[in-house]
Amino acid sequence: MRKWMQYMEVHQLKQKGFSVKKIAEKLGTSRNTVYRNLEKTPEEFNEWLLSCGTKGKKLDSYQDLILNWLKEHSDLSGAQVYDWLKEHYYQIMVG
Structure with missing residues (x-):
């Protein structure tokens, strides 16, 4: 849920005119993360989130x-x- 909230915040801040650097500083994340969030549509981001939770553990x-x-x-x-x-x-x- 936290990643989804960050995704939404990145897009909201970008719409308000913040630069990638300022968004990264404001959210305490890397510019690469901001770029990745901006590149994905909500559907793509949701698919990525779902794929993260399906990895099995060794044991x-x-x-x-x-x-x-x-x-x-x-x-x-x-x-x-x-x-x-x-x-x-x-x-x-x-x-």
């Missing part, structure tokens, strides 16, 4: 396994989970 497929370990061993630390994953599923740590 997503192991979520159920990890949750079961944590249910069985409530005092299990993150380091121990990592060690168990390395021992039994080494390919995820190097891939």
